[in-house]
Amino acid sequence: MSVSPFACTSPDDEKAMLASIGAKTFDDLFAHIPAEFQSDEFNLPEGLSEMEMMQQIRAIARKNSSDLTNFCGAGFYDHFIPAAVNSLTSRGEFFTAYTPYQPEAAQGTLQAMFEYQTAMTRLTGMEVSNASLYDGGTALFEGMMMALRISKRNRVLVDEGVSPIYRTMLRSYTRNLKIEYREVPMGEGIADRAAFAKQLDNTVGAVLLQNPNFFGCLDDLTDVIALAHSAGAIAVVSAYPISLGIVKTPGEMDADIVTGDGQSLGLPLSFGGPYLGFLTAKKKYVRNIPGRIVGATTDGQGRRGYVLTLQAREQHIRREKAASNICTNMQLCALRSVIYLSLLGKQGFADVARQCMDRAGYAWARLKAIKGVEPLYDRPFFNEFALKLPKDAGEVVSDLISEGIAAGFPAGRYYTGMENVLLCAFTEKRTKKEIDILAAKLESVL
Amino acid sequence: MKLIYEISSKGRGGVRIPEDRISERDIISKNLLRAAPAELPEVSESEVVRHYTKLSRRNYSVDTHFYPLGSCTMKHNPRACEAAASLPELCETHPLWPQLRHGGLLTQGSLQILYSLERMLSEITGLAEFTLQPMAGSHGELTAVMMMAAYHRDRGNKKTHIIIPDSAHGTNPASAALGGYGVVTIPSDASGDMDIDKFKAALNDETAGVMLTLPSTLGVFNPKVKEIIKAVHAVDGLMYYDGANFNAIMGRIKPGDLGFDLCHLNLHKSFSTPHGGGGPGTGPVGVCEKLRPYLPISRVAKTKDGTYTLDYDFPKSIGYIAPFYGNFAILVRAYAYLLMLGRDGLRATSDRAVLNANYVQEKLRPYFAAVTKGRCMHECVFSGKTLGEGVHTLDLAKALLDRGYHAPTIYFPLNVPEAIMIEPTETETRETLDAFCKDMIEIFELSKTDPDAVHAAPVTTPVGRLDEVAAAKNMELVYI
Numbered sequence: 034m035s036v037s038p039f040a041c042t043s044p045d046d047e048k049a050m051l052a053s054i055g056a057k058t059f060d061d062l063f064a065h066i067p068a069e070f071q072s073d074e075f076n077l078p079e080g081l082s083e084m085e086m087m088q089q090i091r092a093i094a095r096k097n098s099s100d101l102t103n104f105c106g107a108g109f110y111d112h113f114i115p116a117a118v119n120s121l122t123s124r125g126e127f128f129t130a131y132t133p134y135q136p137e138a139a140q141g142t143l144q145a146m147f148e149y150q151t152a153m154t155r156l157t158g159m160e161v162s163n164a165s166l167y168d169g170g171t172a173l174f175e176g177m178m179m180a181l182r183i184s185k186r187n188r189v190l191v192d193e194g195v196s197p198i199y200r201t202m203l204r205s206y207t208r209n210l211k212i213e214y215r216e217v218p219m220g221e222g223i224a225d226r227a228a229f230a231k232q233l234d235n236t237v238g239a240v241l242l243q244n245p246n247f248f249g250c251l252d253d254l255t256d257v258i259a260l261a262h263s264a265g266a267i268a269v270v271s272a273y274p275i276s277l278g279i280v281k282t283p284g285e286m287d288a289d290i291v292t293g294d295g296q297s298l299g300l301p302l303s304f305g306g307p308y309l310g311f312l313t314a315k316k317k318y319v320r321n322i323p324g325r326i327v328g329a330t331t332d333g334q335g336r337r338g339y340v341l342t343l344q345a346r347e348q349h350i351r352r353e354k355a356a357s358n359i360c361t362n363m364q365l366c367a368l369r370s371v372i373y374l375s376l377l378g379k380q381g382f383a384d385v386a387r388q389c390m391d392r393a394g395y396a397w398a399r400l401k402a403i404k405g406v407e408p409l410y411d412r413p414f415f416n417e418f419a420l421k422l423p424k425d426a427g428e429v430v431s432d433l434i435s436e437g438i439a440a441g442f443p444a445g446r447y448y449t450g451m452e453n454v455l456l457c458a459f460t461e462k463r464t465k466k467e468i469d470i471l472a473a474k475l476e477s478v479l
Numbered sequence: 480m481k482l483i484y485e486i487s488s489k490g491r492g493g494v495r496i497p498e499d500r501i502s503e504r505d506i507i508s509k510n511l512l513r514a515a516p517a518e519l520p521e522v523s524e525s526e527v528v529r530h531y532t533k534l535s536r537r538n539y540s541v542d543t544h545f546y547p548l549g550s551c552t553m554k555h556n557p558r559a560c561e562a563a564a565s566l567p568e569l570c571e572t573h574p575l576w577p578q579l580r581h582g583g584l585l586t587q588g589s590l591q592i593l594y595s596l597e598r599m600l601s602e603i604t605g606l607a608e609f610t611l612q613p614m615a616g617s618h619g620e621l622t623a624v625m626m627m628a629a630y631h632r633d634r635g636n637k638k639t640h641i642i643i644p645d646s647a648h649g650t651n652p653a654s655a656a657l658g659g660y661g662v663v664t665i666p667s668d669a670s671g672d673m674d675i676d677k678f679k680a681a682l683n684d685e686t687a688g689v690m691l692t693l694p695s696t697l698g699v700f701n702p703k704v705k706e707i708i709k710a711v712h713a714v715d716g717l718m719y720y721d722g723a724n725f726n727a728i729m730g731r732i733k734p735g736d737l738g739f740d741l742c743h744l745n746l747h748k749s750f751s752t753p754h755g756g757g758g759p760g761t762g763p764v765g766v767c768e769k770l771r772p773y774l775p776i777s778r779v780a781k782t783k784d785g786t787y788t789l790d791y792d793f794p795k796s797i798g799y800i801a802p803f804y805g806n807f808a809i810l811v812r813a814y815a816y817l818l819m820l821g822r823d824g825l826r827a828t829s830d831r832a833v834l835n836a837n838y839v840q841e842k843l844r845p846y847f848a849a850v851t852k853g854r855c856m857h858e859c860v861f862s863g864k865t866l867g868e869g870v871h872t873l874d875l876a877k878a879l880l881d882r883g884y885h886a887p888t889i890y891f892p893l894n895v896p897e898a899i900m901i902e903p904t905e906t907e908t909r910e911t912l913d914a915f916c917k918d919m920i921e922i923f924e925l926s927k928t929d930p931d932a933v934h935a936a937p938v939t940t941p942v943g944r945l946d947e948v949a950a951a952k953n954m955e956l957v958y959i
Contacts, residue, residue: 037827038819039555039751042834050909054841057829061713062837063731065854066700072733076602080821083559090815094568096588098576105573108802115494117528123561126535131551132757133874135886136938141538142756145531148483151957155517161956165758167614170802198802205775205798209628209659231881253510262632281513294802304589305574306614307759307801317937319954325757330950338942342950348617348653349891353662357654361615361747365755374525375483376493379519383498394504411750413507431580442575465501 038080099203100437102467106417106458107247107442108169108196108296109308111274112385113462115376118299122369132325132361135308136340142364143339146327149371156277156374157291158284159313164325165367166310170202173271175323175357176292176312177203177239179266181212182321182356183289184336186238187239188213192224194246195271197447203241203469214421221248224257233264243271244283248456249393249417250410250446251276255286256265262287267318274298274311274370275460276415278386283348290314299373309366321344388461392468396459399472405479409444409454417458419444423479438471480537480941483530484958493527498886512824537941538756539885545911547839549858549888550696552726552748554832560751560812560820569811574803583788585780590787593779593804596814597763603825604720604742605735606765610774611810612801617650619743619762620690622775624658625797626741626766627688627717630771633795638687644673646697646892648723651690660687667894669849671697671860675706682710688717691732694724694856696892696900698836708738717741717770725749726904727833727857730826740767750813760807775800796841808897831905832857835912839903842916846923850895858902862895867926870933872897875922877936877944882918 042050056062063071081089103111122128126141133139150162166172177189189207191200200216207214217228224242231242240261245251247263258268269290270283275297283291295309296302314322320343328342348355374382393416401408405423422429426443433440445452459468499749522530539546544555554686564570572589576582583590597609613619624641631638641662643651652662663681668674672695689711694700701707708718720734726749734742746752747760754760768775772795780790804810820828833856840849840859847861876886876899888900903912926933938942 036823037831037905038824040828040831041558041911042831042905046909047831047834050838054834054837056837059834061853062830062833065702066732070705070737071731072605075730075822075825077599077822077825078818080786080824081818083557083819086815087563088561088812089818090563090592091566093588093591094566096591097568097572098585099568101585103573103576105579107575108661109574111501111571111573113496115524117494117524118794121528121531121535124532124535126538126540128753128755129541129546129553129556130756131548131553131754134548134888135539135880136945137877137937137942138539138544138880138885139537139756140941141534141536144480144482144537145534147958151482151484152517152519154957155519158513167618169760170799170801171614171618183507198799200791201799202802205625205800208797209625210657211659251507251511263823267638277513279512281511285513301570301808302573303570304572304586304807305805306801307761307806307809315954316954319956326956328950328953329944329955330953332943336942338945339946340945340950342947342956343954347518347651350649351653352649353656355649355653355656358617358621358650358657359615360617360648360650361754361758361760363614363621363755364757365753366759368756371483372527372531375520375522375530376524377496377519378491378493378521379516380492380521381494381496382519383516384498388496390507391500391502394502397504398502413511416692421638427580428717432580434579434581434585439573439576439579439585443579446578451852461496467722468501476604 075465096182101439102437103439104457104471105439105442107456108198109302110458110460111302111458111462112297112455114299114301115381117376118369118372121372125278127368128365133341136338140338143327143370145371147329147339149367150327152371152374153311153313156274157272157313158282159291160316161319162313163322164327166324167310167363168308168310170199172292172310172312173199173241174203174206176269176290177241179290179321179323180239180269183267184238184267187211188237189239189241190232190237191216194216194218194224195241195243196247222412223252224249226257229257229260233260233266235265237264237266239269240266241269243414245276248410248419249414250412251280251415253281253286258287271321275389277387278383280415289318295370298370300369307363307366309363309370321356324359359411360470379449385461389459392459392463395465396457401466403472403476406414415461417456419454421458422455425452429455429478432472436474438474440471440475480533482958483520483522487522489521491521491522491523493522544883544885545907545915546885547887547901547903548885549902550723552902552904554751554904555906556751556753557816563815564808564811577789585788589807590779592811592814594781594787596810599817600744600763600765603729604765605733606742607768608771608774609763609765611763611805612775613762613764614801615758615760616743616745616762617654619764620650621657622764623719623741623743623799624654626770626773628658629797630717631687631796637685639685641687642681642689646695647690647692651721659749661901671695671699672701672703675703678919679710682714684714686714686716688719690719690721692721692723694727696867697850697860698855699851700856704737714930724857727829729829731829734765740770746809746813751816752809752812759806759809761806773797808868828905835903835905835907839901839912839916841907843919846920847899858900860895861899863897863899868924869929870926870930872899874933874936878922878933880937881939884915
């Protein structure tokens with residue numbers, strides 16, 4: 034029996050095939066490579082049967098906690114996923130295909146991507162979309178680079194309300210590039226208009242904002258974006274897609290580029306990935322968009338079909354002059370999200386957003402009523418808000434974990450002076466009872 | 480076929496969401512709300528299921544077709560790996576939990592998988608340590624270039640460019656540029672390897688490193704690799720191993736042993752995680768001892784008491800390149816695959832991938848111009864210039880679609896005219912390879928006797944050849 038569990042040739046096949054190419058053994062196939070390049074020392078375990086492997090992984094997986102009630106969000110949310118999302122994306126025709134290099138043999142993937150692009154423009158209020166990027170953080174970086182290509186400038190202003198997880202990534206990525214990257218401290222829970230007005234001049238090429246911001250606060254960014262435009266800068270807004278079921282779109286605020294993470298659109302939390310970076314923009318900037326774009330066209334008989342288009346932007350054509358280095362993206366995750374959006378539909382999607390707001394509204398009233406707890410900012414929020422506790426938030430979270438509750442995310446991890454601040458998130462999955470328990474337990478440890 | 484938006488009907492709904500309200504919340508002021516709901520489709524669940532099921536059937540895939548797309552390693556995706564990645568304890572874990580105090584205890588299973596997979600990849604490649612964070616191959620390349628830059632900055636080296644052979648994937652130069660370096664391209668010699676003299680002429684003290692795909696995109700193992708590495712190290716440059724073609728040498732050759740300083744692996748190629756119609760991929764990067772300090776944070780560590788934890792305190796690190804720990808659910812699949820392969824299975828896998836490619840190469844050699852006279856590795860590259868007059872590689876590709884095969888990679892590598900790049904992988908039977916070669920030869924003959932028939936292909940696919948020029952000109956990129 035073959036020792037390669039998934040290879041398909043029998044020993045007889047192999048003998049005959051080796052003979053047909055003038056070889057006797059497998060070693061002969063590598064004889065042209067100097068022997069000193071080859072190694073016999075691989076300190077790896079013996080291969081397992083499927084059954085043994087599953088037993089082993091199950092045992093490891095059980096070391097994870099699986100019955101925690103989760104109020105931790107910070108940009109990554111525990112939303113309900115309809116069963117049909119898994120069922121459809123598990124079809125081998127989708128997940129065992131690759132990049133649609135032969136469009137006639139990939140109309141399924143291509144049309145789904147065209148539908149995805151359409152959905153993302155409608156969510157964000159923009160005109161064009163790419164077919165996905167890796168995650169919300171790399172999408173924001175790509176959005177920033179795109180803004181600098183358009184403006185032909187090299188200065189970036191980033192609101193500190195933008196996720197600190199993304200800002201740490203931006204700092205890494207800009208380090209080797211000739212980009213002047215500057216973070217603008219927040220005002221009271223929202224972007225500081227005066228600070229932006231002061232720092233915006235005709236050298237700033239990109240202004241990066243987020244709505245709702247890391248603290249969950251909602252903002253109408255129209256005036257900040259207008260400020261950016263008046264200085265000739267491009268405005269990039271990072272958005273939380275579920276909020277767009279109800280919240281004013283970046284498009285309505287006149288943003289030029291919208292990015293974000295599509296994890297909330299039907300993707301499990303999965304300990305950090307795979308997620309889904311999205312990027313939408315005004316149509317006039319389409320030639321500066323990074324990554325794949327699907328377009329509609331026709332065949333010789335006039336039948337509608339879809340192809341990868343405007344490829345002159347991409348690395349396989351432009352090499353070092355490409356708009357981005359991205360090749361493989363997050364196609365299957367994008368497929369999940371368009372199926373998710375279709376299953377919920379126009380009404381259902383708005384309902385999910387309202388449910389999130391409703392749960393958060395109840396929690397807001399319950400939690401801020403606890404003695405010693407007060408809101409960090411008294412501002413409109415979507416499904417997440419920050420509370421100032423009378424003691425260290427990290428300690429509180431630690432205490433509640435042993436009670437089976439992930440109470441939130443301690444903002445002090447990223448913001449100095451916020452050691453007592455707890456960020457709590459609420460999705461449609463959280464019940465009144467769970468929130469009541471959170472309130473009671475929180476009260477008991479303060 | 481209609482779009483999901485075209486079957487939408489006002490008032491129809493799919494999955495129901497609870498309607499109960501638990502708060503009296505006077506929502507928020509109008510200026511913070513969108514003017515009208517997003518125009519998503521209004522369709523029932525059954526319509527969604529039928530629509531996407533029908534769409535799926537308009538795809539060729541490994542599950543349904545032989546898919547010899549060169550350089551992409553379209554091997555079978557074992558379903559046990561899917562089952563492992565679908566375990567609820569692994570899917571439902573929030574990535575921020577281990578960053579909460581004592582939260583690491585909630586995710587010991589996930590951290591153990593990351594730690595174990597890192598160790599296995601180090602052993603397989605002969606490199607000291609891995610980061611699993613890069614979310615695709617080109618993301619791995621960029622991560623590696625960023626580490627090169629950090630190393631040179633730390634050493635006070637003034638480095639301006641990275642050397643890349645012309646046969647490399649376009650992602651190599653694009654990643655080098657995004658990492659802040661200029662690119663020096665070296666042409667290939669007659670045997671398809673980077674021209675050694677031109678390479679040596681380009682190499683100087685300002686060379687940050689060299690990105691090399693091995694075996695090359697021509698499916699050939701460069702015998703001068705050690706000479707190249709020695710020369711690069713002499714100018715304190717770094718050698719980068721592009722693992723796109725790692726399926727050729729698993730269990731036989733360790734890039735670290737050859738002297739490579741960094742490497743990325745495409746887990747969606749060699750390690751059998753699904754390609755997903757174009758992702759998610761995953762591109763872990765391994766580094767040699769001297770580059771350890773520059774790895775991205777966070778890093779997974781094992782403590783003395785046997786528990787797993789995340790470390791952040793690496794002042795020379797390039798910082799964060801991903802929000803968390805990489806495409807975790809994909810990493811689980813690769814881990815499951817490696818557990819099943821084991822030590823012997825690893826080598827046996829590459830052996831059979833190389834056998835299948837050589838088998839196809841020799842069967843087709845009398846008809847198409849093979850780029851190598853000798854053995855190929857896991858893929859074989861031909862030129863289609865021996866096809867009948869006026870018949871091109873593109874036509875051959877379309878004719879293959881009609882015969883039930885996905886086409887090979889075509890017109891890449893760029894240094895082979897009319898290139899046809901065939902990578903059969905180890906998960907195909909001899910019968911499939913025989914049938915494919917027979918069809919290739921028949922199309923070859925047809926190109927001489929009836930070129931119009933080849934030009935007309937494909938006729939069995941859901942659509943015929945599509946007008947790509949019109950697509951770029953009309954820019955119809957969303958449904959309006």
